[in-house]
Amino acid sequence: xxxxxxxxxxxxxxxxxxxxxxxxxxxxxxxxxxxxxxxxxxxxxxxxxxxxxxxxxxxxxxxxxxxxxxxxxxxxxxxxxxxxxxxxxxxxxxxxxxxxxxxxxxxxxxxxxxxxxxxxxxxxxxxxxxxxxxxxxxxx
Amino acid sequence: xxxxxxxxxxxxxxxxxxxxxxxxxxxxxxxxxxxxxxxxxxxxxxxxxxxxxxxxxxxxxxxxxxxxxxxxxxxxxxxxxxxxxxxxxxxxx
Numbered sequence: 340x341x342x343x344x345x346x347x348x349x350x351x352x353x354x355x356x357x358x359x360x361x362x363x364x365x366x367x368x369x370x371x372x373x374x375x376x377x378x379x380x381x382x383x384x385x386x387x388x389x390x391x392x393x394x395x396x397x398x399x400x401x402x403x404x405x406x407x408x409x410x411x412x413x414x415x416x417x418x419x420x421x422x423x424x425x426x427x428x429x430x431x432x433x434x435x436x437x438x439x440x441x442x443x444x445x446x447x448x449x450x451x452x453x454x455x456x457x458x459x460x461x462x463x464x465x466x467x468x469x470x471x472x473x474x475x476x477x478x479x
Numbered sequence: 480x481x482x483x484x485x486x487x488x489x490x491x492x493x494x495x496x497x498x499x500x501x502x503x504x505x506x507x508x509x510x511x512x513x514x515x516x517x518x519x520x521x522x523x524x525x526x527x528x529x530x531x532x533x534x535x536x537x538x539x540x541x542x543x544x545x546x547x548x549x550x551x552x553x554x555x556x557x558x559x560x561x562x563x564x565x566x567x568x569x570x571x572x
Contacts, residue, residue: 364567388570395572397568398566399566399568401537401564403566404564417488419569425570426571428571429571432569433570433572435570436570439567439569441487441524441565442490442492443489443490443533444485444489446564446569467523468524469508
C-alpha cells in the first residue's frame with residue numbers, strides 16, 4: 340500500500356500537466372511503515388531522454404539517482420520509488436517500463452490527456468520481471 | 480582479492496538486506512559475476528538473457544562509471560569500492 344500526501348499528489352499532477360506533451364519524472368521519498376509505504380515528499384527531476392523522444396520516454400540518470408540518494412540520506416528517508424507521466428496515454432505500465440524497471444520500487448504513473456490530469460496509478464514489478472502488479476494507494 | 484560492492488536499495492532484498500557485500504575478483508566483471516554466484520537472484524536484474532549488463536544498470540568504480548574506464552575488464556584493487564547505481568527509464572508504448 341502506497342500512501343501519498345495531497346501535496347505530493349498535487350506536485351505530480353502539476354508536473355505532468357506542465358511537462359505535457361513531454362513526459363515528466365521525479366522521485367518519491369518516504370518511509371516504510373510495515374507493509375505501508377508513506378511518501379512524504381516528491382521532487383521533480385529533469386527528463387534527460389533525447390528531446391525528440393520525450394513525448395513517450397523519460398530518463399533519470401545515475402548522477403540524478405546519486406543526488407536523490409544524498410537528499411534522502413540528509414532527510415533520513417528512503418527512495419520509495421519514482422513517478423512519471425504518460426501524455427495522451429493511460430496510466431498503465433508499458434512493456435518499455437517493464438524492460439527498464441527495478442524490483443521493489445513503486446512506479447507511480449500519471450495519465451495526462453490533452454494537457455489535463457486524467458488519472459494516476461502505482462505499479463510494482465514482480466521479482467521475476469514477468470509483469471507489473473498494480474499497487475493499492477491512497478491520497479490523504 | 481576481496482572488494483566491497485555497494486548494493487542499491489531495490490536489490491537488497493536479494494542480498495539478505497546487506498548494503499555492502501564483500502566478493503572476490505580481479506576485475507569489476509569478475510566481482511559482479513561472483514556477486515551473482517553468491518546471490519543468484521540478482522542475476523536477472525543485473526544481466527540480460529544474453530549475459531550482458533543491462534543498460535540501466537550502471538557500475539561505478541569508486542566515483543567513475545566503468546563505461547569510461549575499461550568496462551567490465553576494469554581492474555580492481557582491495558581499496559576500491561564498486562557501486563551498482565540504477566538509472567530509471569520508462570515511458571508509454
